[in-house]
Amino acid sequence: MNHSEIMIDRVLVHLFNDLLRIEEKTLQKKIGDLSMREVHIIEAVCASQKEDNTMTVLAATLRVTVGSLTVAIKTLERKGYVIRQRSQSDKRRVHVLPLPPALEVEKHHRAFHARMVEAVTSTVPPQELDVLIKSLHAIYDYFYDQEEA
Amino acid sequence: MNHSEIMIDRVLVHLFNDLLRIEEKTLQKKIGDLSMREVHIIEAVCASQKEDNTMTVLAATLRVTVGSLTVAIKTLERKGYVIRQRSQSDKRRVHVLPLPPALEVEKHHRAFHARMVEAVTSTVPPQELDVLIKSLHAIYDYFYDQEEA
DNA sequence: GCCCTATCATTTGAACTTCAAACATTCGAG
DNA sequence: CTCGAATGTTTGAAGTTCAAATGATAGGGC
Numbered sequence: 001m002n003h004s005e006i007m008i009d010r011v012l013v014h015l016f017n018d019l020l021r022i023e024e025k026t027l028q029k030k031i032g033d034l035s036m037r038e039v040h041i042i043e044a045v046c047a048s049q050k051e052d053n054t055m056t057v058l059a060a061t062l063r064v065t066v067g068s069l070t071v072a073i074k075t076l077e078r079k080g081y082v083i084r085q086r087s088q089s090d091k092r093r094v095h096v097l098p099l100p101p102a103l104e105v106e107k108h109h110r111a112f113h114a115r116m117v118e119a120v121t122s123t124v125p126p127q128e129l130d131v132l133i134k135s136l137h138a139i140y141d142y143f144y145d146q147e148e149a
Numbered sequence: 150m151n152h153s154e155i156m157i158d159r160v161l162v163h164l165f166n167d168l169l170r171i172e173e174k175t176l177q178k179k180i181g182d183l184s185m186r187e188v189h190i191i192e193a194v195c196a197s198q199k200e201d202n203t204m205t206v207l208a209a210t211l212r213v214t215v216g217s218l219t220v221a222i223k224t225l226e227r228k229g230y231v232i233r234q235r236s237q238s239d240k241r242r243v244h245v246l247p248l249p250p251a252l253e254v255e256k257h258h259r260a261f262h263a264r265m266v267e268a269v270t271s272t273v274p275p276q277e278l279d280v281l282i283k284s285l286h287a288i289y290d291y292f293y294d295q296e297e298a
Numbered sequence: 299g300c301c302c303t304a305t306c307a308t309t310t311g312a313a314c315t316t317c318a319a320a321c322a323t324t325c326g327a328g
Numbered sequence: 329c330t331c332g333a334a335t336g337t338t339t340g341a342a343g344t345t346c347a348a349a350t351g352a353t354a355g356g357g358c
Binding site for chain 1: 150153154156157159160161162164165166167168170171212262263265266268269270272273277278280281282283285286287288289291292293
Binding site for chain 4: 203204205215216218219220223239240241242243
């Protein structure tokens with residue numbers, strides 16, 4: 001691999017990994033007794049549209065089994081971040097709803113992401129930003145086509 | 150966040166996690182009884198320069214505590230992928246050396262990364278690749294300056 | 299209405315990863 | 329030589345995840 005290729009590899013592999021750590025460090029004071037994993041579960045709960053906040057849908061969004069999510073949500077419920085509600089129309093379904101502490105955490109979490117994106121857009125010259133976006137689109141599409149196959 | 154910003158966020162956050170899954174799926178048949186975590190430990194062991202293969206240095210590279218690495222290396226040693234050698238010059242130090250099975254795994258692992266980079270370079274038009282590389286450099290530098298602060 | 303299957307969720311036991319703290323050994327400066 | 333620093337190991341606990349077993353409900357076909 002040449003220099004540019006090593007750069008691409010490093011970004012693809014390490015940057016994203018390290019961003020998670022930076023995120024954790026940045027949010028440390030805001031998330032209290034939550035792990036980053038729990039923060040991202042809260043993110044999914046807050047972001048879910050009406051009727052899309054069932055265990056099965058959330059688990060698919062988060063790419064874990066429903067069993068794993070049950071364990072996680074049980075903890076978050078105990079900690080007072082979410083509540084569960086049996087669906088009235090289909091009593092097999094469980095809807096997960098955020099409580100105020102979850103909304104508060106998600107506010108900080110969203111703010112971090114906004115700052116992160118701002119960091120990119122402010123770092124790359126405007127005339128080059130279009131090319132970057134286009135490239136990222138292409139890369140994103142490529143890998144997601146791969147994954148589906 | 151507008152459309153482009155959402156794209157940046159998505160790439161920065163999700164692509165990494167998904168790449169790790171794609172990597173795992175791709176290498177599945179090659180890595181036998183190893184987890185991806187173990188593959189990346191083997192990568193660090195194989196990539197370490199002479200005298201940089203001690204527990205402390207490897208742990209720093211992998212961003213885990215030395216205690217964690219001890220546990221992991223112990224397993225890899227039992228599985229026959231690495232061996233440990235006490236340093237002669239400094240008997241506190243332990244050098245970790247790859248055995249043939251580790252070299253074999255690392256070969257497949259490196260090949261995957263090469264294909265991944267190839268995917269990017271072949272997806273993005275040549276004239277736009279320069280801009281992409283330059284942008285990635287800027288982004289990379291930005292976040293790593295952040296982290297040190 | 300009654301079965302049978304599919305769907306949705308929970309529980310449980312096991313595996314993996316990680317860390318902090320306690321401990322042991324060795325080195326090196328004074 | 330002595331003592332603090334550096335290097336690793338061990339251990340116990342916590343977090344995450346999954347597969348498999350289980351329970352409950354829904355819905356179609358009879």
